[in-house]
Amino acid sequence: MDASAAPTGQLVRMRGRSYVAFVFSPVVPIVGWLEEIDATLARSPGFFVGKPVVLDLSAVDLSQSAIAHLVASLEQRNIRVLGIEGVDAALVTTSMPPLLTGGRSCMLTQNEPKKPEAKPKPMSLLLDSPVRSGQSIVFAEGDVTVVGSVGSGAEIVAGGSIHVYGTLRGRAMAGVNGNSAARIYCQKIEAELLAIDGYYRTAEDIGATLRNRPAQAWLDGDIMRISPLN
């Protein structure tokens, strides 16, 4: 006999593998427990559809026909029982789902229906009217652009840069989330306060020669620089 001869038939290979299943533990009265299941289904229909479900009958004492009836009742609700545990092997007939043993509890990871992909948030905020005294615009996610003026006593706080196509008379705070590369641009600088990443200058410290001119402010290391734009 040739030792190297290939086996003629396909080998049936058995492997063990464990899976996660929902375990139902019915309690008496079974009717009440089924109503509970119905309530869950009413809240989220299809919750158990396609999910493996195991019946743990250790908390109840049911006859063979009662078990068969329970399995059928679940079947009616579109819940297919994969196996039964916690019951005497003699009570489980061949028409019933097989008896399972050795289950270990684990965390259920729910596969929520995927939410429609959220649109990426815009990284800039555009305001096309003047920002009035007393108004505070806070946009930590990115740049703020104002087409119009920012009034004295108004405030703009941005995670990114601030652009003002008008006169900046109020306070502008850019790069509030630690973005030292943020800048402040305006067509006419009369700002009460400029700040970038925590470094600030008040109106007093803004050179008189810059006033009323287009300017930008940026951080040069620890020093805020303000320079004319033309």
Added chain:
Amino acid sequence: MAKVLVVTSGKGGVGKTTSTAALGAGLAQAGEKVVVVDFDVGLRNLDLVMGAERRVVFDLINVVQGVAKLSQALIRDKRLENLWLLPASQTRDKDALTDEGVGRIIADLRTKFDWILCDSPAGIERGATLAMRYADEAVIVTNPEVSSVRDSDRIIGMLDSKTVKAERGERVEKHVLITRYDSARASRGEMLSIEDILEILATPLLGIIPESQDVLRASNVGSPVTLNNAASAPARAYTDAVRRLMGETVTMMVPVERKGLMNRLLGRRAA
């Protein structure tokens, strides 16, 4: 269609009440049926300026609280038969006003009048916010000085966010009325220029009322400026403002010798 117009400013003492009375009387003289409503509960003055202080029986708060009927609280002017006053209460404060009550009264007044002029109290609290709450149009009274202009800017921001119209996504039509304009001081550069005010407020100009003794004189005798001495400079300026409110195009008269300023100003308005 009735129009609700709020006369507001933020800052006190700029001429809201004087302007409400003058514009109200001016509109009534033009044949409109007008009611001026005093929202300055606790510090009412409009009754004095209108010369009706001795005829007040019921007031706005009585109507808000349902103690009196609107028709009982309305006071008809003795000089103009289509001008009415709804006075404020002097014994109460602004907390007595409710949004719902004010809304009911304004809705009621809309059915009876062509123009409802609301004289706002100073500040940005309850009285001022409720005075502007139901407005279709706003006159922002501003003096040519920085504090007044900044307060007006604040009020414009509130008109754009806190009114019923703004909440519906509509716009309250806004006009700037510059009062107490002193041409002598302006020529010396001691006041904010008209251009600067309009540049800061970015709102169309309704009129420029010159600083004048006629205003004080009219208030003292309890008569709106437009009625007391119609030929006076402030009366003429208010009358022009009234015509602009009614949709007419009237050349803006700047109480200044220099003609160039006026032309530049008109260029700005057209833009």
